[in-house]
Amino acid sequence: MEEKELDLKLEKGHAVCFDFDGVIHRYSKGWQDGSIYDEYNKDILDLMLLLQKLEIPIYICSTRKPEQIISWWNKQGFWAESIKIEEDITFWNDLKFIGVTNKKLPAQLYIDDRAYKYTGQTVKQFMIDNSEKVEEK
Numbered sequence: 826m827e828e829k830e831l832d833l834k835l836e837k838g839h840a841v842c843f844d845f846d847g848v849i850h851r852y853s854k855g856w857q858d859g860s861i862y863d864e865y866n867k868d869i870l871d872l873m874l875l876l877q878k879l880e881i882p883i884y885i886c887s888t889r890k891p892e893q894i895i896s897w898w899n900k901q902g903f904w905a906e907s908i909k910i911e912e913d914i915t916f917w918n919d920l921k922f923i924g925v926t927n928k929k930l931p932a933q934l935y936i937d938d939r940a941y942k943y944t945g946q947t948v949k950q951f952m953i954d955n956s957e958k959v960e961e962k
């Protein structure tokens with residue numbers, strides 16, 4: 826196999842934000858009763874660990890209450906514990922813990938299953954990107 830060196834565009838010391846439902850938590854049946862019922866996504870956990878090893882602070886941002894995610898996370902036996910990001914924190918830069926918040930904080934990258942990457946698209950392009958393909962006759 827050919828080995829290629831990657832030049833990762835992510836910067837050390839600058840946070841990467843992970844969404845919870847549909848990213849960390851598989852969420853295969855949607856919200857249901859609001860419990861965290863599904864298994865975690867191993868690939869995402871591997872990615873979080875790798876980024877943290879590369880000195881990139883990691884936090885989770887979800888509409889869920891942080892306490893619910895923290896309680897779940899800390900029962901899983903992952904490599905790092907999670908902690909709540911306090912209200913007065915603006916930049917998450919802790920490399921020991923996984924931060925959890927329901928407030929959007931700055932990040933160099935947001936990993937979210939519902940995101941649309943905006944790069945200056947027109948209204949028309951947005952509509953095309955978010956429409957089903959219609960077969961031409």
Ligand SMILES: [Mg+2]
Nearest residue numbers: 844846847938
């Ligand atoms: Mg989601």
